[in-house]
Amino acid sequence: MVWPTLRGIYLSFTKFNLLTPPKWTGLDNYVRMVQDPVFWNALKVTVYYVVVNIAVQTAVALVIAVMMQRLTKRTWLRGIVLTPYLVSNVVAALVFLWILDYQLGIGNHVISWLGLDRIAFLSDSTWVIPTIALINVWRHVGYTALLIFAGLQTIPETMYEAARVDGASEITMFRRITVPLLRPIMALVLIITVVGSFQVFDTVAVTTRGGPVDSSRVLQYYIYDMAFGRFQFGYASAMSVALLVILVVITFVQYRLTRAESSDLA
Amino acid sequence: MRRLLAALSAATLLAGCGWGGADAATGPGGNGTIEYWLWDSGQQPGYQKCADAFAAQNPGLKVHISQYGWDVYWSKLTAGFIADTAPDVFTDHLAKFAQFVDLKVLRPLDELGPTSDVQDGDYQQGLAELWKGKDGHRYGTPKDWDTIAIFYNKAALTAAGVDPAQLGNLSWNPRDGGTFEKLVAHLTIDDKGVRGDQPGFDKNHVKQYGLGSDGSGGGGWGQTQWSAFTGSAGWSVTDKNPWGTHFNLDQPAFQTTLSWYFGLVRKGFMPSYEQIGGANPIGPDKEIQSGIAAMGLSGSWMISTFTKLTDAAGKKLDIGIAPTPIGPTGKRASMFNGLADSITTLSKQPENAAKWVKFLSGAQCQDIIGHSGVVFPARPEGTQLAVAYNRDQRKLDVTPFTDQVKEKTTFLFPVTTNAADITALMNPRMDAVYIGSAPVSSLTTLNDQLNKLFEVAQ
Numbered sequence: 001m002v003w004p005t006l007r008g009i010y011l012s013f014t015k016f017n018l019l020t021p022p023k024w025t026g027l028d029n030y031v032r033m034v035q036d037p038v039f040w041n042a043l044k045v046t047v048y049y050v051v052v053n054i055a056v057q058t059a060v061a062l063v064i065a066v067m068m069q070r071l072t073k074r075t076w077l078r079g080i081v082l083t084p085y086l087v088s089n090v091v092a093a094l095v096f097l098w099i100l101d102y103q104l105g106i107g108n109h110v111i112s113w114l115g116l117d118r119i120a121f122l123s124d125s126t127w128v129i130p131t132i133a134l135i136n137v138w139r140h141v142g143y144t145a146l147l148i149f150a151g152l153q154t155i156p157e158t159m160y161e162a163a164r165v166d167g168a169s170e171i172t173m174f175r176r177i178t179v180p181l182l183r184p185i186m187a188l189v190l191i192i193t194v195v196g197s198f199q200v201f202d203t204v205a206v207t208t209r210g211g212p213v214d215s216s217r218v219l220q221y222y223i224y225d226m227a228f229g230r231f232q233f234g235y236a237s238a239m240s241v242a243l244l245v246i247l248v249v250i251t252f253v254q255y256r257l258t259r260a261e262s263s264d265l266a
Numbered sequence: 267m268r269r270l271l272a273a274l275s276a277a278t279l280l281a282g283c284g285w286g287g288a289d290a291a292t293g294p295g296g297n298g299t300i301e302y303w304l305w306d307s308g309q310q311p312g313y314q315k316c317a318d319a320f321a322a323q324n325p326g327l328k329v330h331i332s333q334y335g336w337d338v339y340w341s342k343l344t345a346g347f348i349a350d351t352a353p354d355v356f357t358d359h360l361a362k363f364a365q366f367v368d369l370k371v372l373r374p375l376d377e378l379g380p381t382s383d384v385q386d387g388d389y390q391q392g393l394a395e396l397w398k399g400k401d402g403h404r405y406g407t408p409k410d411w412d413t414i415a416i417f418y419n420k421a422a423l424t425a426a427g428v429d430p431a432q433l434g435n436l437s438w439n440p441r442d443g444g445t446f447e448k449l450v451a452h453l454t455i456d457d458k459g460v461r462g463d464q465p466g467f468d469k470n471h472v473k474q475y476g477l478g479s480d481g482s483g484g485g486g487w488g489q490t491q492w493s494a495f496t497g498s499a500g501w502s503v504t505d506k507n508p509w510g511t512h513f514n515l516d517q518p519a520f521q522t523t524l525s526w527y528f529g530l531v532r533k534g535f536m537p538s539y540e541q542i543g544g545a546n547p548i549g550p551d552k553e554i555q556s557g558i559a560a561m562g563l564s565g566s567w568m569i570s571t572f573t574k575l576t577d578a579a580g581k582k583l584d585i586g587i588a589p590t591p592i593g594p595t596g597k598r599a600s601m602f603n604g605l606a607d608s609i610t611t612l613s614k615q616p617e618n619a620a621k622w623v624k625f626l627s628g629a630q631c632q633d634i635i636g637h638s639g640v641v642f643p644a645r646p647e648g649t650q651l652a653v654a655y656n657r658d659q660r661k662l663d664v665t666p667f668t669d670q671v672k673e674k675t676t677f678l679f680p681v682t683t684n685a686a687d688i689t690a691l692m693n694p695r696m697d698a699v700y701i702g703s704a705p706v707s708s709l710t711t712l713n714d715q716l717n718k719l720f721e722v723a724q
Contacts, residue, residue, distance in 0.1 A: 017369060018348055019347060019348070019369045019370065019371060020369070020370060052310055057547060080289065088628055097546060101543060102541055102543060102544075103541065103543070103548070103556070103558070120540030120541075120544065122544055122545070122546075123540045123543060123544020123545065124540055124544075125701075125703070206543070207546070208545045209543060209545040210545075210546065210694070211545045211693075211694065212539060212544055212545070212698075212701055212703075213694045213695075213697050213701065213703065213704075214694050217694075225690060226365055227690075228344055228345075229341075229690060230684055230686045230687050230690050231344075231365070231686060249482045254699060
């Protein structure tokens with residue numbers, strides 16, 4: 001873990017095409033990064049993706065987890081929510097690429113059958129990021145729900161019993177008991193999912209390759225293309241270091257804001 | 267929990283390593299088996315015959331052919347250069363080879379015994395010279411060549427009352443599109459059955475486009491998109507070719523041509539970026555097959571694909587070929603491109619590899635390829651065999667492709683350094699013009715960016 005990281009940081013100060021020896025260039029790559037509009041756009045696009053992806057995913061996962069906890073005890077039913085997670089990212093992206101295809105996709109057939117205009121989900125700049133974000137929600141929501149569900153199991157059943165004796169409804173119990181006591185788990189879940197979400201790559205590589213124009217050129221894809229498409233490993237390393245710094249800062253801020261280290265269950 | 271986390275992170279690390287490291291077993295060795303890569307599955311049977319003939323003539327040597335689709339091909343090759351799993355010999359493209367020379371992964375063929383005496387004059391004029399690097403060394407031997415023409419669906423023409431012979435005399439201009447645009451408009455039909463040149467035509471609900479689209483052309487200088495138009499308007503990509511020193515994307519001849527070309531999309535005569543599938547587009551072949559387009563520009567390497575097209579009922583489509591239209595210069599134009607075979611510096615058996623390359627570029631193999639009718643071999647005799655095959659076996663006249671060479675109306679594929687950067691910069695900007703989110707004049711800024719690449723030596 002440590003050696004690749006250090007080597008990556010070293011390479012970010014060089015000009016390196018991977019096949020001939022690296023040349024030390026000092027801060028050149030970082031200066032270029034600050035002046036590169038495509039980098040800033042990639043950062044913006046990535047943040048937009050993370051916000052849509054995490055907001056929808058966390059909300060839906062929480063609902064699913066509570067339903068698993070309160071409505072059913074059947075293991076197979078709880079297991080079903082995890083099935084999309086068993087499909088690999090690339091396969092999931094391919095399947096949705098076909099479903100959402102403008103001409104041939106079954107999704108657009110349904111839309112045009114309903115009498116509406118077809119939607120270019122993956123080739124229209126307004127739709128592309130929400131579409132990719134929701135494809136990944138579909139795949140990851142079960143896993144996130146399972147993490148939250150594990151957290152729910154740590155809340156003592158006696159609290160719900162006491163609340164029920166006091167005449168509290170399911171909604172009230174969710175707001176007054178579940179949400180506050182779940183906070184440390186939610187904090188952990190958010191840190192894991194946000195870090196993962198920032199590194200979105202495969203879905204973009206399969207469905208849009210960063211397009212149309214730059215509207216889905218997320219940071220990881222730009223870095224990959226710079227390194228393996230354009231042989232500019234030095235600059236790609238500099239952007240990877242930037243991504244690393246961003247993730248460390250975000251994780252730290254989340255940790256502090258959500259007081260993840262302390263529990264209200266005392 | 268900690269052990270679980272450790273196990274999880276180990277698992278993710280392992281998962282992360284899966285990329286690119288896969289095919290270590292196919293790496294080259296000095297065991298007499300020459301690894302050879304190509305991307306066109308249609309050409310594999312022909313080259314397998316060449317490989318068998320080669321093995322018969324060279325006891326102790328054999329050739330193992332691997333085929334990967336275009337996109338995967340180049341990323342696998344890059345990974346192969348890094349991980350030492352690259353093949354001995356691979357099919358090379360003019361858009362890529364200069365970069366490989368800069369990366370020092372290609373062997374100069376003139377320094378290897380078997381390929382030291384390759385003669386430029388054995389091939390169609392101009393093809394062999396393209397594969398010489400700036401340093402004067404030869405890095406590829408010509409295997410085939412291609413030009414551009416119009417493929418059309420005869421049924422669509424008949425339904426429109428158009429005589430296919432008309433297509434031989436079309437002309438275009440950037441003001442009103444000329445007789446070419448008139449035909450394209452006439453072949454366009456909206457969902458109510460109104461043609462593009464009739465009153466009441468609804469450009470937002472088109473059932474059949476007069477002209478199919480092969481994307482924005484940002485990846486290969488508009489080879490199968492707009493190059494026939496910019497070429498016949500007298501425009502060239504760079505000041506000289508090969509090894510130009512500045513780009514010409516700021517010139518009016520280029521920008522007015524593109525403005526007219528992508529204007530066909532706004533008029534409803536050509537499908538949009540969204541309609542052909544964005545980053546995963548269908549080409550003119552699929553568009554003609556599914557009835558979305560009546561005709562489309564494509565390359566000679568697509569002849570066999572087009573002639574195999576069937577309709578939904580499984581019946582063969584009747585496909586014809588017409589030359590690219592005459593432009594403002596009074597002449598037609600077609601890009602002239604060719605593939606070659608290159609030897610990697612990673613090959614442990616360069617002399618054996620050179621024997622195979624010599625065989626691939628020789629008369630025997632190119633005649634075999636000509637007989638298979640998939641592409642036009644680089645040797646003139648091989649080309650004649652391919653023309654005859656199409657005439658006799660497919661009842662197809664392919665002279666719209668060969669006439670461009672005969673009448674010297676071709677221009678060569680632009681060979682430049684920094685090809686990967688050029689593609690990365692051009693693709694999004696050309697897509698933006700195709701989509702309509704940026705004006706054609708934005709290409710002047712792109713031109714400045716491309717010119718800057720010459721200043722930064724890679």
